[in-house]
Amino acid sequence: MSVNVEVLSGLGDKGPAAIVVEAQGKRLLLDAGGALHPGDPITWANALDVDAVLISHDHIDHIGGVAELAKNVPLYCTPLVAKSLPKSRLWRPLPERGTLEIEGITVTTGQAGHSLGGVWLHLAVGNGVFYSGDACFESAVFPFDTPPKAAVALLDASYGSYDQPQAHCIQAISEQLFQPLAFPVPETGRGLEMALWLADEAEARGLTLAIDADIRTNLAALLAMPEALRRPGIDAAIAKVLARGDDKNATLRLVRDRDDTPQQWPDHRLLHTGYLTPDRRAQLAVGKISWQRWNVHLRASHLVALADQLGATQVVPLFTQLSDSELKAWRGLLTNRLCTAQRFTANTRLNTHSCLGSFACPQ
Template sequence: MSVTIEILSGLGAKGPAAIVVEAQGKRLLLDAGGALHPDDTITWANNLDVDAVLISHDHIDHIGGVAELAENVPLYCTPLVAKALPHNRPWHPLPERGTLEVEGITVTTGQAGHSLGGVWLHLAVGNGVLYSGDACFESSVFPFDTPPKAAIALLDASYGSYDQPQAYCVQAISERLDQPLAFPVPETGRALEMALWLAKEADRRQLTLAIDPVIRDNLAALLALPATLRRPGLDHSIRSLLARQNACPPTLQLMCDRSDTPEQWPDHHLLHTGYLTPDRRAELAAGQISWQRWNVHLRASHLVALADQLGATQVVPLFTPFSDNALSAWHGLLGERLCTAQRLYAPSRLVTRSSLGSFACPQ
């Protein structure tokens, strides 16, 4: 039997992630993304019939649609990601790094470098299918593991052809720390590495700092994991930050993103570092907020390097618009490997799994 992949959502736009892989008579759903904007609805789950669902990480556009699925559909995620599931939703544990059988299909997971508890998913069907979820090589906190070979690569392309290194982003934010700033951030993602960086900068510049209690709790959760699930050399910095008292009032405030508006922070200027909703884009255009990216997704050269390492013959850039200019850029980057079809097919020959290692990230 052949392998069929149907991208229900997440192709040709920044949107909810939902991908069905059908193989060996079973249908597995990779991620169950919810709407990015409060007024939007999702349609990918309508009349959906799957045998199991695997969740890569806990951000809303990857897990927010779980409530649309029947509770009797087996759901797999890592224990930290399970905290974001609807109350009392049954689930089965995915390893943070390892293998298991799901409906007779061998699934390998590894660290994706994006968020607490987040993993990529490799399915040993056809000549291998790799779904990166959201992924990044550049995190100072979360490692990125080398996946097994895969002929089909479904990769995080949220940044399109953007290719600025993280050092550039950090420097650009550093140059703005001469004013009271508030940083709304996803609590399990960049929040952790930004907390450690801001603590270091605050000490160096003699600035006051406050870190959201939820972010502190997530740093403690990171510290409680096996040491191999975080970058080396962090433990002392994490413990020091957890022991640090929040300043009141602080010059720098790192808080969980709760749809904050400039009016809620009259004594601080809001500096966003990731995806902007339409309302926030309007605030940016009006000069009410600022924006500077902090890299948490694969930039273009890293996506190509990952596709090369996988030996992929079909590469699907996910979560990115496909304008004419964008498609031209992707053709230049990926050549004949570029695939933009909603439905893909592959032969059923099984791949041989390779052991996990640490990916040599290009700079």
């Protein structure tokens, strides 16, 4: 029986994530992304017929389109991710790390290294279909689990062919801490590890720091999870951040991103560390804000290492521009494994699964 994959959205640009895998007479939707830019239409869900929905994590471009789906379609996500679902939306639990049957298909999940409650997804159909969701090897707080083998790899390529290590990013940000800064961040993602880093930097440099209450709440949630679901050796650092009070009139402020504008922060310079909307790109172009990446997605060499570990023969780079120059770079990195078709058929042989473990990624 054939395995068919259709990327409804997320191929060729940084857009909402929505992928259908059809196998064994069932259609599973992987993620239900919403618009990254307010007012943009969500078109991938038009007349969509699926048997179940699996959500990798709670960021808007992966979960924000759930309201477009029929409410009677079974939806699976981890309990922490479920907090971001529309009110009254019924859901069924995905394990943070484990295996379950969904519509007769064996689904394995593991930690994706990107956000609180976020997981990658592996479907035991054909030679295996692996979907990374958003993933990262470099997080100081979120682990990345070794996935089972898979012939098809649907991978987070948000950074394109970029390949700078996290240490370079942190050094560049540290060089800007001489001024009052506000960091708008996703409160379930990079905000948690940036809180630990900024707390250490503030203490070492004698700087004042305030951390958003929502980020504190999520740090507490991370600490309450089973120890194996966070990086080892960070519990004391999390507890220390939770115990410290916020400094009044702090020069450094780590805040939940609420579409902050420079006008809202007259006494601080906004320093963004992730995706920039068109409005923010315009602000950056005229010097109204600063930007320096904090790695939360797979960089190019890590994506290739993951494809190698999976044994993938069809690798789809998702959530990235596929210009001629980028396609040339991907062909050089992935050779004949590169797949940029919106619809394609995968191999149908069963796959032998490896055990989950700690992926020893290159740095």
